Amino acid sequence: MANYTNMELLKFLLFEVHPISSLFKYERFAHLNEEQAWMMIESAKLLADQEMAPYFKEMDETPAKYDGKGNVLTHPALQKIIATAAEQGWIGGSALFEHGGMQLPEMIFGTAHHLFQAANNGVQGYLGLSAGAAGLITSFGTIEQLEKYVPKIYSGEWQGTMALTEPQAGSSLTDISTNAKQLNNNEWLIKGQKIFISGGQHEACSNFIHLTLARIEGAPAGIKGISLFIIPKFRPTVEGTLEYNDVYCAGDFQKMGQRGYATTHLSFGDNNNCIGYLVGEPHKGLSYMFQMMNGARISVGLCAASVAMAAFQSSLQYCKERPQGRMPSEKDPTKPPIHIIHHADIQRMLLTQKAIAEGAISLGIECNKLYDLSHACNKEDRTKHLLLLEILTPIVKSYPSEQGSRAAALAIQTLGGYGFTTDFPVQQHYRDLKIMSLYEGTTGIQAIDLLGRKVVMENGKALELLIEEIKTTIDAANLFNELKSETEMLNNELSRITWVLKHISQYALEGNMEKYLADATVFLEMMSYTVIGWQWLKMALKASEQLALGGIAPNKKTFYEGKIHTCKFYFKYEMPHAAACSVTLLSESSLTSVSNFELFN
């Protein structure tokens, strides 16, 4: 079986770059140690190897498909995969003991999910959705709701979903129109349509718990009138039986990627018999849902990074084995061809993929650690970790999604014509990856979130904290002469962010929000390059520290040297894009705010 990730990298990130051991001093994680953490990651790898990777291609070739009768037919292996993953704790493992979990940090849970995502990204989607839905019920539901739904979701018998999108309300959830009419204290009659619902009503689970956004009759317009409901496909009765709850799967969507992962159209209340159960207070649904959405955004980003990693691993293997051509200085045609990994252009494409995939995985683990710390530590530190997580979320979601697609395209390119064929998996990685920049908020929406909300929140405190964190890494890396040019460049990028923000903030101060946000995506891109540069500097710093200690085995030495080499590559080939973004951002012209659409003809 081809490699789809690099276990040595995961060890390096978990134990050296973002040391997980710093979590174990907190009560919440005191039952764990490094050895146990790694054993769990290794057991997840086994599961990914044995139960997920073997079906990656098959699930693409025999996609999930609507049966015309309200069900989506999925690959026969899916039921066992979900059940086995559930049994091993990969749905409910991060929940507290008292809620039936193993109280695992996201650093472990998320890294295990990275393995599933790299092995077979669609399959991980089913598990991730269930984990998120159960987490939402646990955080905001009643004890009764928790007891009724969460254990069944954690056991893998029931599937959790998130049902937000409607035909007229995708990016703009303000426009949700699914309706809820109160029947009694606990029950609400639901009517409406939801589209694009992942993991909805397939064959591998016996019930579906849709965490659904709807508008209570008479609620205020806009997001302040949206409430969150639990809507099961089959509602549990007081007698302990299950009763059909009038949630009909009206069809599915056939897609260019993630074809084994069911995407459904759900119709609630066609027969006026769909009951929803309110979660928390009325009209606060969107703020509750943000818990699941924020978690899902980190997970989607990590998924994109994981798929890019899998494509890179295939590409690397191919380049080491494919003989083609000779070095430019070799004029003798009788000499045998060399493996293409010798060619500089191939090395450029491999290093670009490595820089994107590993940099993005590192950022995903950094975010998971911030999440863990925010749940484990005292109130003061919690605010800091949460603010950092807030500002990094649009970046951890969008950088891997956008740049991961570029990396997967390069993986195809390194294979030449074979990359375009279904004989190799890289074209599937490329197709699967595209969705990551669309769901859980498109890149455009992430950009508006970053510039419109996150950089200004708490008077710019989140950005201030992020800059402080990056400067701490720069100071430490400055002790190593070989990293001086990278530290200098990263420092300049921080000044550039401040300078650009000062420049564009004037539009916001003038009340011209359209102009302020017009190039939000370019700003997101600029900040993303800087943040990934920070991750690379962190990795190079740790590698330099280890090399300075000496006495390292040759293969480990090469591993560390590879980190420094890739860091230098990133700063030479990728980081300059940030400066290009700033040129666009500092330009006064408003080319993207035209009102005469004839200009596009």
Ligand SMILES: Cc1cc2nc3c(=O)[nH]c(=O)nc-3n(C[C@H](O)[C@H](O)[C@H](O)COP(=O)(O)OP(=O)(O)OC[C@H]3O[C@@H](n4cnc5c(N)ncnc54)[C@H](O)[C@@H]3O)c2cc1C
């Ligand atoms: C395979 C798949 C699985 C999905 N799974 C789920 C799921 O499980 N649950 C769920 O609820 N939803 C799910 N979705 C829906 C997904 O979240 C939406 O498709 C996404 O949020 C975009 O909404 P839309 O498709 O309506 O596009 P639109 O919102 O119409 O966006 C179209 C384009 O306009 C841009 N745009 C929109 N508004 C603005 C703005 N204000 N400023 C600038 N640009 C803007 C967008 O960035 C995008 O480029 C899924 C979608 C797919 C395709």
